[in-house]
Amino acid sequence: MTTAAKHAPARPKRRNNRQGAVLDAAAARFRQHGYAATSMRDIAADAGMLPGSLYYHYPAKNALLVAVHEEGVRRIAAAVDHALAGIPELEPWRRLEAALAAHMETLLGGGDYSLVVLRDLPADDSALRARLVRLRDGYEARFKTLCRALPLTDPDAEPWLRMMILGAANWARVWYRPGGKAPAEVARQFISQLKGAPP
Amino acid sequence: MTTAAKHAPARPKRRNNRQGAVLDAAAARFRQHGYAATSMRDIAADAGMLPGSLYYHYPAKNALLVAVHEEGVRRIAAAVDHALAGIPELEPWRRLEAALAAHMETLLGGGDYSLVVLRDLPADDSALRARLVRLRDGYEARFKTLCRALPLTDPDAEPWLRMMILGAANWARVWYRPGGKAPAEVARQFISQLKGAPP
DNA sequence: ATATTAACCAAACGGTCGTTTGTTTAGCAA
DNA sequence: TTGCTAAACAAACGACCGTTTGGTTAATAT
Numbered sequence: 539m540t541t542a543a544k545h546a547p548a549r550p551k552r553r554n555n556r557q558g559a560v561l562d563a564a565a566a567r568f569r570q571h572g573y574a575a576t577s578m579r580d581i582a583a584d585a586g587m588l589p590g591s592l593y594y595h596y597p598a599k600n601a602l603l604v605a606v607h608e609e610g611v612r613r614i615a616a617a618v619d620h621a622l623a624g625i626p627e628l629e630p631w632r633r634l635e636a637a638l639a640a641h642m643e644t645l646l647g648g649g650d651y652s653l654v655v656l657r658d659l660p661a662d663d664s665a666l667r668a669r670l671v672r673l674r675d676g677y678e679a680r681f682k683t684l685c686r687a688l689p690l691t692d693p694d695a696e697p698w699l700r701m702m703i704l705g706a707a708n709w710a711r712v713w714y715r716p717g718g719k720a721p722a723e724v725a726r727q728f729i730s731q732l733k734g735a736p737p
Numbered sequence: 738m739t740t741a742a743k744h745a746p747a748r749p750k751r752r753n754n755r756q757g758a759v760l761d762a763a764a765a766r767f768r769q770h771g772y773a774a775t776s777m778r779d780i781a782a783d784a785g786m787l788p789g790s791l792y793y794h795y796p797a798k799n800a801l802l803v804a805v806h807e808e809g810v811r812r813i814a815a816a817v818d819h820a821l822a823g824i825p826e827l828e829p830w831r832r833l834e835a836a837l838a839a840h841m842e843t844l845l846g847g848g849d850y851s852l853v854v855l856r857d858l859p860a861d862d863s864a865l866r867a868r869l870v871r872l873r874d875g876y877e878a879r880f881k882t883l884c885r886a887l888p889l890t891d892p893d894a895e896p897w898l899r900m901m902i903l904g905a906a907n908w909a910r911v912w913y914r915p916g917g918k919a920p921a922e923v924a925r926q927f928i929s930q931l932k933g934a935p936p
Numbered sequence: 937a938t939a940t941t942a943a944c945c946a947a948a949c950g951g952t953c954g955t956t957t958g959t960t961t962a963g964c965a966a
Numbered sequence: 967t968t969g970c971t972a973a974a975c976a977a978a979c980g981a982c983c984g985t986t987t988g989g990t991t992a993a994t995a996t
Contacts, residue, residue, distance in 0.1 A: 556943080571860045575773035578984060590986075591944050599984065658857060661770045698926040705908030706901040713900065727897040732930055755973080777954060789956075790974050798954065 557595045560585045561609065564602045565650035573603055573660055600666055603654075607670050610651035614644040615677045630687040634703075635729040637684055642707050642721035646714050656708050678704065699732060756794045759784045760808065763801045764849035772802055772859055799865055802853075806869050809850035813843040814876045821879075829886040833902075834928040836883055841906050841920035845913050855907050877903065898931060 563584035567576040578599055582589040596602050621640035627633060644652050655674055659667045685700040706728055714724070762783035766775040777798055781788040795801050820839035826832060843851050854873055858866045884899040905927055913923070 572771065572773055572857055574771055575859070575861070577982075579982080587943090588945055589984085590946080590948095593985070594943060658771055661774070695926070695930060698923075699930050701909070701912065702901060702905040702927055702930055705906070705911075706904035708911075709904030709908050710900070712904075712907075724897075727894070728901055731894060731898050731901055776952075778952085786973090787975060787977095788954085789976080789978095792955070793973060 556585065556587070560587075560592060560595050561602070561605055562650070565606045565610070565654055568603065568606055568654045568657065569650040572657060600660070600663065603660070604666070604669065606651055606654050607673055610653070610655040611673045611677050613649065614641060614652040614655070615680070617641070617644045618677075618680055630684070630689060631729065631733060634681075634684045634688065635726060637680065638703060638707060638729060639722040639725040642710060642725045645707070645711060646716075646721040646724075648716070653711060656711055702732070703728065755784065755786070759786075759791060759794050760801070760804055761849070764805045764808070764853055767802065767805055767853045767856065768849040771856060799859070799862065802859070803865070803868065805850055805853050806872055809852070809854040810872045810876050812848065813840060813851040813854070814879070816840070816843045817876075817879055829883070829888060830928065830932055833880075833883045833887065834925060836879065837902060837906060837928060838921040838924040841909060841924045844906070844910055845915075845920040845923075847915070852910060855910060901931070902927065 560581065563581045564576075567580050567584065571580075578592055579589045581602070582592050585592070592602075596605065617640040618637050621636045622633060625633070625636050627636070645656070655670075659670050661667070681700055681704060685696050685703070688696065688699070690696060690699070707725070710721075710724060714721075719727075759780065762780045763775075766779050766783065770779075777791055778788045780801070781791050784791070791801075795804065816839040817836050820835045821832060824832070824835050826835070844855070854869075858869050860866070880899055880903060884895050884902070887895065887898070889895060889898070906924070909920075909923060913920075918926075
């Protein structure tokens, strides 16, 4: 069930709140069919209400996309932060591997929200587009920090290494099938390819 | 040929043929806005004709998508094959690098067709989807061959290494900007990260 | 008990969608 | 010139789109 547990106003809501169901439905549809191919009627049907009722919770379709993106970034960021906080490990490669494992587990683990972040952004609304890109960049800054800490023989290699890691990880959604290796194992293999091969 | 061919199928077209313009317009729109967000009216306007006229050349919208995919795969495959044929080099890493450079140059070099192949496939038509996946898989088989030829210390690493390379390369379309390093240079850096660093 | 209002329904708005149908124009062969 | 046909136009079809509007229901605060 569901969605962002806001902690700021901390209002437990007076009554039945199906806003979460709406966002869940939107996330599922956006992930599976993409934003443009998803209609408000699809989302409404999945959420068990009529199309017009969606506008009580969200003012427009693209507001739903923003909300899903925000929640998706929030979730994957939380997973990575939690993984990094959970290890006493200080060895840079191990930290990067732990972060990548959390990243890929979140993406490939079946959740809809974070996968929407990887989909193509709407090209017609540049303001919206910029907003979503900023969201994702804020998250990916973590990997910049992690990669900078690596003991590389060539420091100039860091950006390329980082692009490779994130690119390979994000592209995994194209070929990964739930039956295969665990996402964490994939992450381990990816990191292993880049470390050279010290015993 | 002595006898008259009644109606030769391979006719070089008798007259002004704007079918190419239609396909170009479709490729450009599909790349920039995606399949679902592109209307037949958009394509028609770009091609300089009315919406209904498109149906003289292609029977349906998804036929246009298939045609663009086929041409996109054909082009990138031709680029890679040409690059491989053009080098007398037999060293496996160098061959892989040359192939990847051609791959990325085609993708990032501004052509619309091949980039469409990397976009998300329509989820509602599974037959169409399978057809497009088969097309792409046929192309990517080249990299399987190239990676198998690598002198790896651990032969089991080959699939992961291949997934990393193609994933990183394909994801480059998300962050690559025409002003930056040449695609071939990016390819070189990617390969360099994976070779370890034997002098 | 009453007033309030969160949450939804019911029905439509104008616009756009992919596609079809019938008609017209222009280059070639006879 | 006449006939053929490739290649387009012109106009519409029903379906669906995102969104709006006004009314209904039921839980809560007073």
